[in-house]
Amino acid sequence: MTAFLAKRLGFGFLTLVVASVVVFAVMEILPGDPARVMLGMNATPEALETLRNQMGLNEPVLLRYLNWAGGLLTGDFGRSYTYSSPVVDLIGERVIVSLPLAIISLVLSTAIAIPVGIYAAARRGRAGDTVSMGAAQLGVAVPNFWFALLLIYVFAVWLRLVPAGGFPGWSGGIWPGLKSLILPAIALALPQAAILARVTRSAMLEVLGEDYIRTARAKGMPRRYVLWRHALRNAMIPVLTILGLQFAFLLAGTIIIENVFYLPGLGRLVFQAITQRDLIVVEGVVMLLVASVVVVNILVDICYALVDPRLRVRG
Amino acid sequence: MKILSSVLVASAIALASGTAAFAARTDLVVGVVLEPPHLDPTAGAAAAIDEIVYANIFEGLTRIGPSGEVLPALAESWEISDDGKVYTFKLRTGVKFHDGSGFDAEDVKFSLDRARAEDSTNAQKILFAAIDDVEAVDPATVKVTLKHPQGSFLYNMGWGDAVIVAPESADGNKEKPIGTGPFTFQNWAKGSSVTMVKNPDYWGEPVALEKAEFRIVPDAAAAIPALLSGDVQAFPNAPVGDALPQIQSDPRFKVVVGSTEGETVLSMNNEKPPFDNLKVRQAISYALDRQAIIDGATAGLGTPIGSHFSPANAAYVDLTATYPHDVEKAKALLKEAGLENGFSATIKLPPPPYARQGGEIVASELRQVGINLEIIPLEWADWLKQVFTDKDYDMSIVSHTEPNDIDIYSRPDYYFNYQNPEFNKVIEELNVTSDEAKRKELYGQAQKILAADAPVGFLFQLPKIGVWDAKLEGMWENAPIQATDLTKVKWAE
Numbered sequence: 001m002t003a004f005l006a007k008r009l010g011f012g013f014l015t016l017v018v019a020s021v022v023v024f025a026v027m028e029i030l031p032g033d034p035a036r037v038m039l040g041m042n043a044t045p046e047a048l049e050t051l052r053n054q055m056g057l058n059e060p061v062l063l064r065y066l067n068w069a070g071g072l073l074t075g076d077f078g079r080s081y082t083y084s085s086p087v088v089d090l091i092g093e094r095v096i097v098s099l100p101l102a103i104i105s106l107v108l109s110t111a112i113a114i115p116v117g118i119y120a121a122a123r124r125g126r127a128g129d130t131v132s133m134g135a136a137q138l139g140v141a142v143p144n145f146w147f148a149l150l151l152i153y154v155f156a157v158w159l160r161l162v163p164a165g166g167f168p169g170w171s172g173g174i175w176p177g178l179k180s181l182i183l184p185a186i187a188l189a190l191p192q193a194a195i196l197a198r199v200t201r202s203a204m205l206e207v208l209g210e211d212y213i214r215t216a217r218a219k220g221m222p223r224r225y226v227l228w229r230h231a232l233r234n235a236m237i238p239v240l241t242i243l244g245l246q247f248a249f250l251l252a253g254t255i256i257i258e259n260v261f262y263l264p265g266l267g268r269l270v271f272q273a274i275t276q277r278d279l280i281v282v283e284g285v286v287m288l289l290v291a292s293v294v295v296v297n298i299l300v301d302i303c304y305a306l307v308d309p310r311l312r313v314r315g
Numbered sequence: 316m317k318i319l320s321s322v323l324v325a326s327a328i329a330l331a332s333g334t335a336a337f338a339a340r341t342d343l344v345v346g347v348v349l350e351p352p353h354l355d356p357t358a359g360a361a362a363a364i365d366e367i368v369y370a371n372i373f374e375g376l377t378r379i380g381p382s383g384e385v386l387p388a389l390a391e392s393w394e395i396s397d398d399g400k401v402y403t404f405k406l407r408t409g410v411k412f413h414d415g416s417g418f419d420a421e422d423v424k425f426s427l428d429r430a431r432a433e434d435s436t437n438a439q440k441i442l443f444a445a446i447d448d449v450e451a452v453d454p455a456t457v458k459v460t461l462k463h464p465q466g467s468f469l470y471n472m473g474w475g476d477a478v479i480v481a482p483e484s485a486d487g488n489k490e491k492p493i494g495t496g497p498f499t500f501q502n503w504a505k506g507s508s509v510t511m512v513k514n515p516d517y518w519g520e521p522v523a524l525e526k527a528e529f530r531i532v533p534d535a536a537a538a539i540p541a542l543l544s545g546d547v548q549a550f551p552n553a554p555v556g557d558a559l560p561q562i563q564s565d566p567r568f569k570v571v572v573g574s575t576e577g578e579t580v581l582s583m584n585n586e587k588p589p590f591d592n593l594k595v596r597q598a599i600s601y602a603l604d605r606q607a608i609i610d611g612a613t614a615g616l617g618t619p620i621g622s623h624f625s626p627a628n629a630a631y632v633d634l635t636a637t638y639p640h641d642v643e644k645a646k647a648l649l650k651e652a653g654l655e656n657g658f659s660a661t662i663k664l665p666p667p668p669y670a671r672q673g674g675e676i677v678a679s680e681l682r683q684v685g686i687n688l689e690i691i692p693l694e695w696a697d698w699l700k701q702v703f704t705d706k707d708y709d710m711s712i713v714s715h716t717e718p719n720d721i722d723i724y725s726r727p728d729y730y731f732n733y734q735n736p737e738f739n740k741v742i743e744e745l746n747v748t749s750d751e752a753k754r755k756e757l758y759g760q761a762q763k764i765l766a767a768d769a770p771v772g773f774l775f776q777l778p779k780i781g782v783w784d785a786k787l788e789g790m791w792e793n794a795p796i797q798a799t800d801l802t803k804v805k806w807a808e
Contacts, residue, residue: 093504166530260537262541
């Protein structure tokens with residue numbers, strides 16, 4: 001297990017190094033001058049030059065990369081060009097929105113999808129299967145921003161149970177913060193749950209066709225016990241893979257939902273930073289996301305090993 | 316049950332505060348589309364900064380009023396020497412910055428010197444270019460000496476970029492703005508909102524609102540539910556788009572269409588053939604159907620313009636009839652220019668919807684006279700680089716939002732690549748003239764030269780669509796300067 005972990009961590013670090021080079025290079029190629037974006041169409045050349053010097057944009061590329069990458073190792077992500085505050089602080093302010101949102105939607109989608117998937121697999125071909133998989137098909141097809149607007153009109157404009165958007169922060173207590181995350185979490189969870197339910201169903205069906213399931217049934221084990229003890233555990237590998245991917249997506253790929261609910265999350269931070277050419281913020285957020293994907297993948301690998309002992313040896 | 320209990324709590328609070336329960340509301344949530352990069356108006360061009368802090372948190376020597384007039388602010392009055400070069404400002408006394416430090420002539424000297432210094436990053440440094448010297452005569456008197464008379468000097472001092480800041484706090488203004496205005500900055504939740512509260516020590520007439528929050532609502536689809544649910548009570552620049560009729564028909568809201576200082580033009584690279592040929596530029600102007608463009612790009616709300624000047628300005632001359640829509644004339648002019656088979660060019664469009672939608676209509680109109688435009692959409696930073704800085708473009712559409720900016724056509728390195736000595740002479744004269752009647756006449760001349768020479772296709776003045784709660788009073792109808800001035804805003808009882 002130790003060797004397995006060491007190898008995984010080593011690969012993870014290598015991924016991060018490669019990613020840092022790629023991210024930095026892409027940002028270099030991106031056209032546009034951050035100083036010009038800041039000072040606009042009426043700025044004088046001297047003012048632009050002064051600002052470029054202040055931002056450190058006139059230093060050689062290699063030096064800037066080394067400064068930046070060196071800073072990352074010590075947890076210093078640099079200073080934002082536009083906000084002129086440390087990138088770490090900016091990310092910190094956004095993570096406290098994005099992370100809870102990602103976790104809530106992941107929990108929601110798992111809580112819906114896995115029972116539905118198992119139920120559909122157990123009732124394969126019967127009415128329950130058709131109805132639940134039809135609903136899942138609908139869930140995949142409905143665009144989540146449209147679903148989000150529908151939720152807003154029903155629960156915020158009409159019933160006035162929750163705010164239509166915005167985030168009050170956690171300083172006023174957990175409940176107001178949670179209240180503003182409920183609708184976005186549901187809007188995000190629905191399509192994720194639909195996908196996950198379909199994956200769970202097909203993974204279950206595959207396992208249910210295995211010889212050992214038939215053997216277990218043949219020796220008189222109760223149907224429910226076979227389903228939950230033997231089949232589910234073996235069907236978990238593809239489900240975990242999808243869950244890992246979904247978590248990484250939920251952390252940053254939620255820009256549309258963040259816009260519809262005007263939540264100050266990571267997706268909007270990175271979107272705004274790109275339009276303003278606040279490259280150092282973009283680089284910082286992208287590295288953080290790469291790191292979170294690496295970590296989630298390592299965790300998923302560990303989970304594989306937990307559900308399937310054979311992988312521990314091979315790893 | 317939850318709802319019931321919160322109703323009970325709310326009514327308990329209302330009872331506790333007694334008579335206050337029947338008084339008018341004193342809080343306001345204003346929706347803004349773009350988040351400012353920071354909150355220092357002297358260090359950035361973003362309209363989003365001024366739309367929050369101007370007149371609310373920061374004040375200058377003068378200020379621009381709701382109809383574009385110059386009003387006294389921190390300068391109570393002023394005297395101008397006979398040669399028009401020396402301005403002596405009499406300052407208000409007893410004014411305090413929000414951190415408690417006093418305001419006096421030294422702060423004015425510091426602010427103006429800082430803005431025009433060599434290492435200044437003021438986005439409108441050009442406003443201070445005429446200043447030769449700033450002298451603090453005594454704590455309540457400042458003498459500004461100009462290199463040459465400048466007719467627009469008092470107006471310039473009213474821009475957000477010319478607000479007065481204190482040496483003690485200037486460096487921190489990006490994060491924690493400290494000015495002299497009627498509102499004190501309270502909190503900026505990045506990505507969410509900027510909150511300000513009433514300044515109890517304000518030198519002037521106190522504001523009616525106790526608290527104002529500018530909430531960032533970036534998405535048009537989110538703006539409507541935010542209004543309908545009452546979360547946001549005013550959008551000075553409402554991104555409502557196609558949903559405008561829905562809001563207009565709702566008696567809870569007031570929809571006010573006003574004007575901005577944004578002259579929207581079809582810009583052309585005047586150095587690049589065939590745009591260097593006056594006949595070609597005239598042909599393009601004849602080919603444009605302004606009304607169709609206004610209908611398509613601004614839902615019919617823009618005001619047509621025939622030169623680079625705001626119709627709201629007193630010196631405005633209506634020149635929209637210079638080149639009326641006439642396809643045959645356009646074709647004839649192209650033929651005279653030796654282009655009877657037309658030509659192909661590109662049009663690079665920045666992201667605002669007026670540009671993207673306007674560009675499509677312009678392209679289809681020009682196709683009728685044989686000019687084939689390839690549409691290239693660019694994001695803002697890329698547009699600034701390719702079109703504005705590198706001048707690597709044929710045509711573009713953009714709104715020039717700075718107030719009174721007709722002089723951009725005389726700037727040697729401006730992206731139009733336009734040179735006209737006759738026009739430059741008028742602008743030079745305008746710069747050194749402070750007599751109002753004479754200025755008006757010169758502005759008229761400048762407008763006429765541009766209209767005839769057609770260095771760009773003049774399209775429309777960008778409208779300002781404001782939507783707010785019908786019970787809200789004192790919001791600005793027009794935007795003579797980029798600002799959301801809340802100093803006179805209050806709730807009707």
